[in-house]
Amino acid sequence: MTVAASHVPGSVQSRGKAHAVVIGSGFGGLAAAVRLAARGFRVTILEKLDAPGGRAYVHQRDGFSFDAGPTIITAPFLLEELWDLGGRRFADDVDLRLMDPFYRIRFDDGRVFDYSGDADKVKAQIAEYSPADVAGYDRFMAMSEKVFKVGFEDLGHVPFTNLTDMLRIVPDMAMLQSYRTVYGMVSSYIKDPFIRQVLSFHPLLIGGNPFTVTSIYVLISFLERKWGVHSAMGGTGAVVNGLVSLVEGQGTEIRYNAEVERILIQDGKATGVRLASGEEITADVVVSDVDPAITYGKLLAEHPRKRWTDRKIERSQFSNGLFVWYFGTKRQYPDVKHHTILLGPRYRELIQDIFKHKTLAEDFSLYLYRPTATDPSLAPEGCDAFYVLAPVPHLGGDTDWETQAEPYRARIARYLSDSILPGLEDQIATSLVTTPLDFKHRLNSHLGAGFSLEPTLMQSAWFRPHNKSEEVEHLYLVGAGTHPGAGVPGVISSARVLDRVVPDASTFV
Numbered sequence: 001m002t003v004a005a006s007h008v009p010g011s012v013q014s015r016g017k018a019h020a021v022v023i024g025s026g027f028g029g030l031a032a033a034v035r036l037a038a039r040g041f042r043v044t045i046l047e048k049l050d051a052p053g054g055r056a057y058v059h060q061r062d063g064f065s066f067d068a069g070p071t072i073i074t075a076p077f078l079l080e081e082l083w084d085l086g087g088r089r090f091a092d093d094v095d096l097r098l099m100d101p102f103y104r105i106r107f108d109d110g111r112v113f114d115y116s117g118d119a120d121k122v123k124a125q126i127a128e129y130s131p132a133d134v135a136g137y138d139r140f141m142a143m144s145e146k147v148f149k150v151g152f153e154d155l156g157h158v159p160f161t162n163l164t165d166m167l168r169i170v171p172d173m174a175m176l177q178s179y180r181t182v183y184g185m186v187s188s189y190i191k192d193p194f195i196r197q198v199l200s201f202h203p204l205l206i207g208g209n210p211f212t213v214t215s216i217y218v219l220i221s222f223l224e225r226k227w228g229v230h231s232a233m234g235g236t237g238a239v240v241n242g243l244v245s246l247v248e249g250q251g252t253e254i255r256y257n258a259e260v261e262r263i264l265i266q267d268g269k270a271t272g273v274r275l276a277s278g279e280e281i282t283a284d285v286v287v288s289d290v291d292p293a294i295t296y297g298k299l300l301a302e303h304p305r306k307r308w309t310d311r312k313i314e315r316s317q318f319s320n321g322l323f324v325w326y327f328g329t330k331r332q333y334p335d336v337k338h339h340t341i342l343l344g345p346r347y348r349e350l351i352q353d354i355f356k357h358k359t360l361a362e363d364f365s366l367y368l369y370r371p372t373a374t375d376p377s378l379a380p381e382g383c384d385a386f387y388v389l390a391p392v393p394h395l396g397g398d399t400d401w402e403t404q405a406e407p408y409r410a411r412i413a414r415y416l417s418d419s420i421l422p423g424l425e426d427q428i429a430t431s432l433v434t435t436p437l438d439f440k441h442r443l444n445s446h447l448g449a450g451f452s453l454e455p456t457l458m459q460s461a462w463f464r465p466h467n468k469s470e471e472v473e474h475l476y477l478v479g480a481g482t483h484p485g486a487g488v489p490g491v492i493s494s495a496r497v498l499d500r501v502v503p504d505a506s507t508f509v
């Protein structure tokens, strides 16, 4: 079935507006839609799932509300900017709360560290662990600020479509020692092994291995201090719903259960998409928020590709997978913070198992989310909503999740029960497990990776799939696998780059 735009009420021609189709309603796709509509495009978002958000989908179960993915909101100005473009005020739609501490970090021996943006509080705790590292912390944060200024403020929104853009930044990268790893840079300022972990785990939040990822990612420490770590009342789902209402207010249509099967090409230009149902939708501009490995490997499978060939995709490195267990408890655990990181007995070795050996280890490090610490309405009265996340190998390893998911969940439940959620196994009210298989099949993520392409130096900036496709005219890419990379600030910034590479809507009509 072909539905030519000219035959659809309110279509390109009937409204006289250039038409942009956005594939996927993750944060990247929604942010792209806001920007394109603000620039005069008529926008249609096509989403494979039955609801928006992608990784930020919301699971509703037995009266509990579970954010599927992102929980830590940093750099809120990026969201405020989108709301401004949509003609509304962010604060009118979303109630963000500053977290204090940002996270509680619990070491395997039971000691805790409350990490926040308050330098004095952080230094007082460092002094307890390792007095000699207090001065090193100040020096590390000064370095983080320098990297932030270049890596986030100067480069986060550069298109990197030309090699010259890349060559131009080489002196800055050398000056900032970007050839070092995050762990290597932290270790040059800090001696204590625990404090090294506290200051170096951040890349794991966006799929990077602290022992191999470029030290550019130490910028996250300063970014968090500058703007804080926030959570939304109503959970991250409230931000997604706010974005949906923002784009709909701009006249954008979102179609759910609308899986794109092919990007249509004519004379080297994207001219629309074909859905799995067979329906064809024409467009002047196509923006893909889908994992670039799938955009190029599947949606453009039949199109000859110069750079992002199947071979290049197969040879690329993908981020780790994620095991996430969403559970509601019949009682509350008031001592548990909104965000807790539970570090296991091994650090470097565990990360090696995940990223290098791709084996599922017996031990784990966990991130535990308890949004009901801030917003009790996310669970029935007297109950708590949680999720616990473990970084695991992506599907390039040999873990059989069909058989391993339940034993792994049970091991995590036992660990939590023995550490900070006593009696957990008898308190479960509802439970849902997702593994890298869900990332592969539900979210169309290559190898079931949690964050698409790993953010290594050789897969960053110009080396990452460009926001303006290298393969096809009028095709643009946003989202975690493109520049600048994963994480909510990263994917919103990828949409920001579109303003620099998508021609004005008027050029199409």
Ligand SMILES: Cc1cc2nc3c(=O)[nH]c(=O)nc-3n(C[C@H](O)[C@H](O)[C@H](O)COP(=O)(O)OP(=O)(O)OC[C@H]3O[C@@H](n4cnc5c(N)ncnc54)[C@H](O)[C@@H]3O)c2cc1C
Binding pocket: 023, 024, 025, 026, 027, 028, 029, 046, 047, 048, 049, 052, 053, 054, 055, 056, 068, 069, 070, 071, 072, 073, 074, 205, 206, 258, 259, 260, 261, 289, 290, 291, 322, 324, 389, 442, 443, 444, 450, 451, 478, 479, 480, 481, 485, 486, 487, 488, 489, 491
């Ligand atoms: C468990 C977890 C926790 C995280 N925690 C944080 C955090 O606390 N803070 C933070 O900043 N970041 C966090 N992240 C990272 C962040 O969530 C992601 O980087 C970001 O949300 C990705 O957005 P995206 O737009 O790139 O892609 P996605 O959210 O994956 O959206 C892509 C969309 O495309 C749709 N799609 C795929 N194929 C098709 C097709 N063929 N046709 C139509 N639609 C299609 C998918 O269904 C999906 O909705 C977390 C990620 C995970 C998984």
